[in-house]
Amino acid sequence: MTSTKVAARPSPKVSDEVRQTTCYMCACRCGINVHLQDGKVKYIEGNRNHPVNQGVLCAKGSAGIMQHYSPARLRAPMKRVGPRGSGEFQEISWDEAYEIAVSWLKPLREKSPEKLAFFTGRDQSQSFTSWWAQAFGTPNYAAHGGFCSVNMAAAGIYTMGGAFWEFGQPDWERTKLFMIFGVAEDHDSNPIKIGLGKLKARGAKVIGVNPIRSGYNAVADEWIGITPGTDGLFILSIIHELLRAGKVDLDYLARYTNAGFLVNDDRDSPDYGLFLRDADGKALVIDRATGKPAPYDARGVKPDLAATHEEGGTPYRTAFQLLAEAYLDERYAPEAVAERCGLSPERIRWVAAELARVAFEEEIVLDRPWTDWKGEKHDRMIGRPVSFHAMRGISAHSNGFQTARALHILQILLGSVEVPGGFRFKPPYPKPPEAHPRPHAGVTPGKPLDGPHLGYPMGPEDLLVDEDGTPKRIDKAFTWENPFSAHGLMHMVISNAHAGDPYRIDTLFMYMANMAWNSSMNTAEVIRMLTDKDDSGEYVIPRIIYSDAYSSEMVAYADLILPDTTYLERHDCISLLDRPICEADAAADAIRWPVVEPDRDVKGFQSALIDLGARLGLPGFVNEDGSQKYADYADYIVNHERRPGVGPLAGWRGKDGKGEGRGEPNPEQLQRYIENGGFWISHIPEEAQFYKPWNQAYQEWAVARGLFDAPAPYVFNLYLEPLRKLQRAAEGVGEIQPPEHLREQVKSAMTPLPHWYPPFEQELVSEDEFPLHALTQRPMHMYHSWGSQNAWLRQITNVNKLFVPRKVWEENGFEEGDWAYVTSPHGRIKVPVARMDAVNDKTLWTWNAIGKKRGAWALDEEAPENTKGFLLNHLINELLPPRGDGRRWSNSDPITGQAAWFDLRVRIEKAPPGPPSEPVLPAQKSPVGRGPKNVAYGEDFK
Amino acid sequence: MHPAPSVIFFTAFSGLGFGLLAWLGIGLPDVTGRPAFGYYFIGYALAVGGLLASTFHLGNPKNAVKAFSQWRSSWLSREAVLSVITLLVIAPYAIGRIFLGTDWALLGLAGAALALITVFSTSMIYTQLKTVPRWNTPATPVLFQLYAIGGGALLAGQGAVAALLLLVLGAAQLLAWQKGDRRFAEAGSTAESATGLGRIGKVRLLEPPHSGRNYLMKEMVHVIGRKHAQKLRIISLLFASLLPAGILLFLPASYATVLLAVVVHVIGLLTARWLFFAEAEHVVRLYYGK
Amino acid sequence: MTTLPAKTEKKLGLVIDLDTCVGCHACVINCKEWNTSNYGAPLSDVDAYGPEPEGTFLNRVHAFEVTPEDGGCAQTVHFPKSCLHCEDAPCVTVCPTGASYKRTEDGIVLVNENDCMGCGLCAWACPYGARELDQLAGVMKKCTLCIDRIYNENLPEEDRVPACVRTCPAGARHFGDLGDPDSEVSKLVAERGGIDLMPEQGTRPVNKYLPPRPRDSAAASGARLEPVAEEPKGFLAWLDKALEAI
């Protein structure tokens, strides 16, 4: 009996070869080392040199192998042969697919380009896809941001020229108190965890504000189990306490914000609430030295925050005084807000005291000289080591924009933005709203659009409405309903297109968004709209083209499928023109490249779009002789120039490959990226690393790298004048007027200083009837609907139970294994329940997007995802409950149009035990068959 | 614990078999020739059959032969080695009895002792497991011995002695259940000690690590309803002990009566053995909120 | 031989920080990924796309809820669990085939799959649920402490740590020699009061768990800010003065 124990120091060969690329199991964009053996992917690990993940890898990233070999992968282009939703398809050639698409799109472009609506999901090529849409000439383009987190992004940009999310990060190395609002996971998936790990290693404090104590909130030292939708109140109450105690950074406010700007204080003036400006349009402040008005950015001027002023008989006060008056009001006193927030006044006071203590008593000083925009030299950098992060928990409410603004104002009052220990921007941010484009919707048949689709309106004149007020875009973005809808409103496209409101479209072209399932509110109704036919028997939305890589629910509802590759099989670029991978200390971008070749007849979507662009003869996609300009996406990445010398990738530009940010195309560029591990990084010099909006060295560094073309310092907007301009219009001033029914909403919601108002849905439904809130959270190990096709990930969560707070649990007499009906004003679902104690006692919640439709994702029809998993989306409507005015109000933030997922109100009651979860929808046919019975990955390597 | 049929059959039948062989080893009943063949055949069939059954639950039976190697440390290995030795030692004795009409008493005694030691080592496979407090008590070997000796006596046609032993068995079984029901708590493992979180407060499982079941749960987190268990306990007590004892004591002695008693006893034994596994709580359940 | 070594030269093991673990399951999947194509038989998944998927994992993350006895606020604790490489490993001594053993050189508890007959007894003997019998291969699988990584000369030096440690985004997992009081892990255990799971089982685990730091202490602190002014007017006066000072 011989036994063969492992050697004392075993050293097996790990793999034949390592190829470094960028992960796309989620949008976090970590660097990965893909180990190959015999040409097969053997192991994926984090790239230690990569700025985003520094070597670590999350569960999804590690499960990449199972995604890459998923049985749900699409195999070839397909055209629909059964009715929509049936899942019956026929595989066709790419040529045929292109012919079909061209036959649909070409006539549209020549006659009415707006009849194409092109919307994309969480891809990372928006600078490219938007460019394609612009060349096509349709105004109807956007990505998914409108239903995702535009409140966070827009409030950040409007307030301080950048947001949390992908635009900035806490100074993880130095911060001493970190407060995180409404985050379960976020896009900065690994970086937040790495950062929290650093704080924990140092013993720094974490405060978690979230109705649910799991994940990041589980490790928080202090948990604030707030009632959903009330963060604005809570934050303004903290501000109330800070102001009352004088714990604000006045020097910072005077220098770097519009706190000193003079605001017209005459209620009867047409300019009431607007800034006093000089002839050049520069806002004026009172200089403390002279006591006289002076342009805010003039050299040597020190704004007096306490000043009042009169000019031409009109009184002016500083924005800071308005702010102090607004928030010192008793309605924001801890006692006044506590109950509504589900907290105690003591808790709120403690938070305020702790923030003030750490910010002002544990000040950090770095001995780093720097020079500000006014030329003043500073020999040190002073840091307030409190930092914040927030995400959809505050933004996915109909009061989310103002709540996010309030949070930014809190950060700014503490002087903790762009200082050591505080919150820091990542290039290309900071970038104020003025530096972003305005939205465009100028259509000329056969010609490109008159400018970029999306942008940041600065007043009523930038809205996209016709003279008669008709929205120009199918999603009604940039209208009075949601003037600052900077990311568009993808969640309204299907329902507007179905209703023909504001007009009918012909072709809906979507990419990487499961709109027939988890990314839609009111899923069953959306499915109805997608399959609804008019009197002539035609589909109401006549044509749907969709690109997915997997057999998702949405695939079944399209007429033509353009199958994408997996992320290991294609070129991609994560560009500074879009959503790059920069760090606070560095600019960086990255690529994906085919580390393995596809074994199916699939094509990277961007390459397909390039082919299609050429076949449609779109400008930019063809040479003068009409031939195709770029062979594929890789060719585009290297050779396309957005502005002379500035292209999709910033690294190794120029003939010599030495250019950073600027330089002519370099044919060797992709090779250089591959050699460098798939990314490029350029570090910001030390003196330029903080105070970026006001730091001369940073501004110059950014210009040199092509982030912008001239230095553009600016101050933070405590007081947001563009909102005041909208409000003013609603008060009847000016040519451009909101429609009557929106007047009151614009007046009350668009305050230039954020105020809290109750989320709309909560106002409209009775608390007695729907006493509870219902939320979803992202599981850290699942990416929306993609995870369930993954043999490893789905084992962790293939059933999502509804977690019920103990109090509600006991009131309803629930027991382990029970099922419940959950009812909202829009519908009822049946779900399995589980008890939780560490949760706000008015809040039910579940994991997001675990429930699946039978037949999708190559899963067995009896898979628990189909029989016990469920979507909360069935209870959420894109429209609010009727207000009795005959109109249908959209369930979104009135400023940005952000979908208000988390305003949902429900009640719960016991249901007969056992599956299936309801609603039960009919199965779709799987165009790719079913996955194998068993998997023993790794067998091939033995 | 998961009451796997293979393990139930293994312990029940090999116990019976070795019990019978032990009686035969001390010359009870004092048979030779054909009848001896019958008794030994039954003894060997049960012992070997039980041992074979045990291999059905092996994931990788081709390595089963290696189970003989670790007798110095492993009770399972000891059990394997001992059962083979026992069967080998008893074999010549049996051959002597059957074919030569001899009674090599010493060899028989040695075989009998070995048979009981084999049963003891079987019982120790379970007794040794601290992870299963209900098993981890002297009651386990005692019960296994009583089942073997009692059942063996029954098979060996030891009438009143068998009846007496079965009654003792019944009493012991009752006592074991009573004590067993407290064992888990006494052993002191709790969700708090399992997680080390007891210093903070009361611990309960919020979410299991995976939605579905896994090997551990299937194997070790078997939950059986109290009422159901109570019923089965009564059945097994009746069938394993009281009824066969009664049959032996009150029905006229005959092969048929013995056969009836045996059948009834085996039903009780299997039920008791099923319960032995099904009721045994493994500490790992604490991680699964059970 | 399945007797335990009287003493091991090193006590290699993991230290898991429950104060930091966010429950992301990264360690679970990276462990699966590494180990399915390295040491021993692949970690199979049965019914992988069906109604009852069930695979072999060497590490799983549970979530517990802990409620202070004094009625304080309940806490959530994410709890990763793999083999603790016990000094008195009962899983080793019960093994009839000699497949299970504890290494003298570093204390790692391993299963030699070529010897294992898949009887499952070692899994019964383990209090922690750290062993799983692979359904397809029929052999016992357990955490190897990534023995094929930690000594692997084909890996760069810095990567010679377990897969779960290398991948953990929060840095909640630490690897080292717990037999050496001066090692980083030993110091961490000393500093943070690292604990054994189920000490009453007498297994003397090598792996240690760092308990969560005290939570929610703020409620009792009573800290609050002192006002400089109660009225907006008073605030303006304060502001004037404060501006003078800068």
Ligand SMILES: Nc1nc2c(c(=O)[nH]1)N[C@H]1C(S)=C(S)[C@@H](COP(=O)(O)OP(=O)(O)OC[C@H]3O[C@@H](n4cnc5c(=O)[nH]c(N)nc54)[C@H](O)[C@@H]3O)O[C@H]1N2
């Ligand atoms: N109840 C509730 N609903 C929500 C949310 C919530 O919090 N609660 N969150 C909302 C938010 S913020 C978002 S962003 C949405 C997300 O919802 P979706 O955008 O629908 O997200 P996914 O499920 O990831 O779907 C994306 C589609 O892309 C496909 N895909 C994956 N990889 C590739 C690829 O490489 N190429 C191509 N072409 N396709 C690919 C997938 O197969 C899938 O069909 O969900 C929204 N829905």
Ligand SMILES: Nc1nc2c(c(=O)[nH]1)N[C@H]1C(S)=C(S)[C@@H](COP(=O)(O)OP(=O)(O)OC[C@H]3O[C@@H](n4cnc5c(=O)[nH]c(N)nc54)[C@H](O)[C@@H]3O)O[C@H]1N2
């Ligand atoms: N693993 C994984 N990572 C992902 C995704 C994924 O699907 N999986 N999706 C990506 C996408 S598209 C997005 S948009 C981001 C979103 O990242 P997150 O914002 O982290 O996403 P959610 O899971 O929606 O988390 C919302 C959190 O807010 C809390 N919350 C809800 N209402 C309130 C409230 O009123 N106040 C407070 N304070 N909290 C509240 C919820 O309890 C929840 O914890 O994540 C991205 N990253």
Ligand code: SF4
């Ligand atoms: S967070 Fe995870 S899934 Fe997302 S990119 Fe990074 S490793 Fe990949």
Ligand code: SF4
């Ligand atoms: S944890 Fe379990 S498997 Fe690991 S050594 Fe200890 S007893 Fe053995």
Ligand code: SF4
């Ligand atoms: S399953 Fe394998 S390793 Fe475990 S005790 Fe049995 S033979 Fe030994």
Ligand code: SF4
């Ligand atoms: S040490 Fe290796 S085998 Fe053990 S849990 Fe970690 S990754 Fe898995």
Ligand code: SF4
């Ligand atoms: S990877 Fe780290 S943080 Fe994530 S579950 Fe494992 S130990 Fe916890």
Ligand SMILES: [Mo]
């Ligand atoms: Mo999102």
